[in-house]
Amino acid sequence: MMATIPEMTTRARDVFRLVVEGYLDSGMPVGSRTLSRVSGLNLSPASIRSVMQDLEEMGLLAAPHTSAGRMPTESGLRLFVDAMMQTAEPSEQERAVIEAQARGPLEEALAATSQVLSGLSACAGLVLVPRGEPVxxxxxxxxxxxxxxxxxxxxxxxxxxxxxxxxxxxxxxxxxxxxxxxxxxxxxxxxxxxxxxxxxxxxxxxxxxxxxxxxxxxxxxxxxxxxxxxxRPVMIVRGAANLIDATAAEDLERVRQLLDEIEGKEEIVRLLDSARGARAMKIFIGSENKLFALSGSSVIAAPYHAADGRVVGVVGVIGPTRLNYARVVPMVDFTAQTLTRLMA
Structure with missing residues (x-):
């Protein structure tokens, strides 16, 4: 059974956080020697390996066959995102770029916003457009x-x-x-x-x-x-090419599966609809949703509202599970707030 934060020792929490952050930054498993050189950890490689083994038994880390390092499992990523992640708000420049696109005719603004969100996040940008005919x-x-x-x-x-x-x-x-x-x-x-x-x-x-x-x-x-x-398309997708990066070259089958999932928009629309119903930010990690059980992908999505408070659409990104959640989550949230102001 997966551990919770209170059940983990301070040492285990520190090692777990560093492994996750290192993996999300590089896309590669993190080894004990790498962590032993981190300032402030004050643990030997042997001690770190012991803690990593404990975290693996808790279901939070996994060891790929090709590496002596560890990487977070999907359960580990979920724990990190929900309980440990320290988000970094979008910079003034990033906010200005997003706001500059949320202008003019609605459809053009939505397409432009999804494009710029894709560029800033290095993921594919998604926008679920308002349903129904205008009144x-x-x-x-x-x-x-x-x-x-x-x-x-x-x-x-x-x-x-x-x-x-x-x-x-x-x-x-x-x-x-x-x-x-x-x-x-x-x-x-x-x-x-x-x-x-x-x-x-x-x-x-x-x-x-x-x-x-x-x-x-x-x-x-x-x-x-x-x-x-x-x-009119129900969903706008921009920047799918971002999903094919340098680290994806070793996992082309996963990327192909993900691109197929994006092409089959109907399933992703249903997924985004659940974010619409939740009225708040939603983060779907890997096989938590059956749609991504094969490709191991994540979706970060937030609803945007009309002037009367109704949820009219959803904006978000889709990418590999190792995306930079701390940076992308607040970026998606800010984009949703910007589109809400456009609808006001």
Whole structure:
């Protein structure tokens, strides 16, 4: 049975922490001679080997066949992350880089944020996008020329999205104005699907005051978002190439398995959904989740919220179990906070 922190001696805790930190830093097992040179430990290699053996019997460390050193087991990593890890907050520069991406149209901001999170963490960045169609609050058309206009949709959650739409021949500023005013006044508070149903009903009953040109614009304006919504990916993945690093060359089968798992997005979406339901940071280490039983991977994920406090999505990273948890955990948390501010 795995030990807990109170059950470990001070000496065992010190050795365990140094082994885990050394392994996470280098990706290699840590030997007793290496630890004996650490300032402040004051233990001989023989004493350290004895402590390592005890930690191995507790299920916290393991000894690969090819090395005399030790590395943490998944249970050991879980104990370290939950009870011993001292996190390092993102630097001012890292915070500025993350915040610089969380701007503009929501979809672009989410994609850019996952990309920068991938780069900073040296993992693959994941973002689970908000579910469902936006609820309309306001709508406007900004003409670009005689043939095209920018349709601007403001959602009830405060998000703003823009699309370029082609205009039917002969549509003038008054039709653009009428269409925008109709959507904002008559369809506000409805989802896109509900708005399309109401529009069709009012036209069929002759209750719409719109002329044919404006009716066509309303249909076109609503349809472009509905079509986008059906094609919109549920999850955005950036930086999968980061998973193939120098140390992964010796474990290509694990990397191949991990890339296959990322390609099969449906399973990872279900995993991230559990973080959405938890409403707080979640860390999945290796075979704690059956999805990663073969590849030995970890996911760090945190939900982000809409202005009304609802959890609308999840942001995180996926990488090998030996990733730098102390640095990446607060980075993911800060990114989730930044996206929450974007949604406000």
């Amino acid at each position: 309309l609050r306001q709508f406007s058309f900004l003409p670009l020329n005689h043939e095209r206009a920018v349709a601007v949709l403001v959602g009830a959650d405060g998000t703003v999205e823009n699309r370029v739409v082609d205009l039917p021949a002969g549509v003038g500023p008054s039709a653009l104005n009428d269409a925008a005013n109709y959507i904002s006044a008559r369809l506000s508070g409805l989802t896109l699907g509900e708005a399309q149903v109401r529009l069709a009903d009012e036209i069929a009953r002759g209750r719409s005051a719109l002329d044919a040109a404006a009716q066509g614009l309303v249909r076109r304006g609503l349809a472009i978002w509905s079509e986008d919504g059906s094609r």
